[in-house]
Amino acid sequence: MxxxxxxxxxxxxxxxxxxxxxxxxxxxxxxxxxxxxxxxxxxxxxxxxxxxxxxxxxxxxxxxxxxxxxxxxxxxxxxxxxxxxxxxxxxxRVKSKQDIKELDRMKDLTQTLCIGSVLIATVTFGATFALPGGNKQDDHPGGGTPTLAGRYPFDAFMVANTLAFIFSSVATVSLMRSGSPMFNLLSRRVYTRVAFYFVDTSVTCLIAAFALAVYAVLEPVAPKTATAVCVMSPLVVICIKAELWMKWAVLAGPFFVRKGPIWTIGTYTKVLVGNMLVGLWPFLLIFLWAAYGRDNLVSVLESPAPPPQPLI
Incomplete structure (x- = not known):
């Protein structure tokens, strides 16, 4: 009708x-x-x-x-x-100073995102010098080194914290350029998209670093609590993607009717896998690199020093 x-x-x-x-x-x-x-x-x-x-x-x-x-x-x-x-x-109103209006919108967006990216960079920078578990005393073997060095959760924490700092720094620089009048509108759009992606990725790495730091400290004395913290921490990443999945879920039924089950299942599988790879690939890098870079520093640092040889 x-x-x-x-x-x-x-x-x-x-x-x-x-x-x-x-x-x-x-x-x-x-x-x-x-x-x-x-x-x-x-x-x-x-x-x-x-x-x-x-x-x-x-x-x-x-x-x-x-x-x-x-x-x-x-x-x-x-x-x-x-x-x-x-x-x-x-x-x-495309012909009535639309470019100026879009630049104003981008300026407001840049200011908002820059606050978040700078905060993440500051937190991760500080965490590098305030490591979980503290450092060994100078009068012990390996004095001044982290007490948890060589353990898998601690190594993964260091990788996650470093990635969060790097990505937030890249996002901050991109936001500075997207808000600069030296660049044309197209370049500023590109820098804004780059900043959006790296801010989200830095948040993912920051959540992983938090969970790993808590696990490294609590696991020897409270393994159940440490595991619960690790399970609950990814809820932040899920909340970030909640709008995306809700809208795709609402459209699933109509697509099933219009395009058929094969197309719908195939497309949604591609979207699911693609978004997981794009959003969660830092987890793969964090845990695989921590496993690859493990060594026996703990056993070396904590082994007793050999007794002094008598002078002949």
Whole structure:
């Protein structure tokens, strides 16, 4: 059914930009994805109208709706593309200093992210000189060295802490460049995307470093508590990805109807594996490198010194 303007319920749901309204309609095969309204626009055209120009978050509901329609094979209407573009520009005021507005948005974003990246760099830098377990006394063999050196959790902690410092430092430098007027808009977008990724990755490494430090200290005296801390710590990483998985989960049923079970299972498997590799690869590097770099420093440092030989 269409209203006086030719809009179907799907047109209106897309215009509202709500996945909650869109998915029940998108998941019914009887709903035609290519009906045009009085302006000759299909739901794909309406969804494109909802996406502002410039750089935006790819998990926004408007972006997910537009992507879902394209994946399902929805097509554009018969409206003239020059008129459509003109209306799009007028709607989003592309010709009224849009670049300046986007630079202002990027400046605000840079300031917000920079606070987080600098805090992570500061915390990890301080943790390097305040190691868990402390250091040995100078009058002991290997004086001044960490007491937990050579143990697997401690080695993994050092790798995780170092990676968190490196990634947060890279993010900070990228944010400094993205907020600098010396670079053009395209370069500043690239630096902002790089900073976003490395801030998320540094948070992942920081969580791993926290869990490993607690485990290294508590495991000899309270193994159950140490294990519980390690199990609960990744909840932070899961919360960061919660919006992504919730929106993919909402679209799973409609995709199952529109594209079939084989396509849906295959695509969701690729998305799941791909996101896990992109987001959790630091864990692989941390634990594999800690295992590879292990040595017997503890036994060497703690072995008793040989008795002095009598002078002849």
């Amino acid at each position: 269409q209203d006086n303007d030719g809009n179907t319920a799907l047109h209106l749901a897309v215009r509202a930009g709500s996945l909650r309204l869109f998915c029940p309609l998108f998941g019914r095969e009887a709903v035609n994805l290519n009906l045009t309204n009085a302006n000759g626009q299909t739901p794909v055209d309406v969804s494109l109208h909802k996406i502002p120009p410039g750089w935006s978050y790819n998990q926004n509901s408007e972006v997910r709706i537009h992507h879902a329609l394209l994946v399902a094979g929805a097509t554009s209407g018969a409206c003239r593309r020059d008129h459509f573009r003109q209306e799009y520009d007028d709607r989003h």
